[in-house]
Amino acid sequence: MSGRNRPIAISAEEYRRLQELDMSTGLGDEQGKNTAPQPQPDQGLKIETTAGAVYVDINLLYDLLGDENPGNGRLLTALVHGAPNFAARSAAGGFRRAVAMLCPQLIGTAQYQNQRREYARQLLAAMQAGIQPVKQGQAVLAQPVNYRFDPAVRIRMRTAAALQKAVEQAGYQYFGIDYTDPARTTALVRLVRPSDNSRVTLVISQNSTLFDAVQPGIELSQPSPLQDSCPRGFKPDNAALHVRQQADFEIQES
């Protein structure tokens, strides 16, 4: 009476192709090959995992999330323990200090520019797994991390893009995007229809199942004002959850 579940049409061929992609970085070219540069051990913040150490550039978190996001300070605190300046000062100042202390050699280099997106993706994956700080400059993951991006994430993105397109054809307009947590593991893409003020929200999780994502206590914030359709900190070029930017989805005609 008040809900329904449905499969939508993603072709079996598309599904197979997505599964076969090398998802080690979440990036891939048209043929599905991973073209992203790999991080080097001497660059960035060291994160110990049970699978070995990985190195991420903390400045890339700044790039990824934006300095206006109030959650950044908390994320940084979790990443870099024992550096009170990072937490006490503004998020932006904290990030710049972190970069200056942890990986000054990268700032302004072409290498940094080329690799920052890859670093940012890795750091996002680390955050999703949960990070426990141990000492300055290092962090230890609370649990083993598979840095491979789940192929299902891409399928969810295509599903979401198809759904959003269909809803817009019913007279809805993109309204804004909110996140349920600072790490942005679950996105709420909001659409409204001015004629009756009805609302549709797409709830999209980067985690393996939406059920898991919703479990910790989703707090659906109230919709932003209309003029705030591009919320603070949101950057279309690197916000993986902004489904409108996922132009490469394919919909099978049913």
Added chain:
Amino acid sequence: MLRNFSNPSNTINLAAFCPQTRTHGPGLRAVVWVQGCPFHCPGCIAPEWQMRTVHQMVQVDDLARRILSQPDNAGLTFSGGEPMLQAAALANLVEKVRRHRPSFNVICFTGYQLKELLSRAALGGTGIERLLGQVDVLIDGPYIDAQNNGRGLRGSTNQVVHRLTRRAWAMDFDFENCPRQVEILVGSGQYLAAGIPPAGVLNALESLSCKTPPIVTNKNRGTHEW
């Protein structure tokens, strides 16, 4: 005739579960959709949940635990499917939840009319009297497509919103005329729509619906646990 499933009162034949949403009443709340409905209303948005077959049997204790794991939830909504077919188990579920959260409010959709339920409840044995005793807001009556005015938390205007308790009257929520909203929980190649769909949304979503079996990417989790 109102018949109960043969499942015991400590299990629920679940169609779907959403641990938290804002689309089924005031505040954040869990939604339990039960499997099986005798009405087959034309235009029903969930015909796949009408079949009176075993879909996913869950223990009442387990479901209560999952509902209580959401500290921000203010209430619980029953829909389906027809909740009154599993009234005893749902009543047990509410009792268990309220043991820990006495203020939890409960909304229940049903295709039956309240007077019919009351007469049935008087006979006893179905759990309906116990469930009615737990429900704060009952939205009753079958869905009639021609009377869907596109507003409120009811599917059509023939359905009546019964505020059965003092707690219901204290709710600051316009059940009859609030703008409709739907949350679409996006899975891998599938979705779950929670809420009373505004006009046109269902057709739009239906245009994407697969005529082939769903793509299931995580079989261990089950496809209906959201």
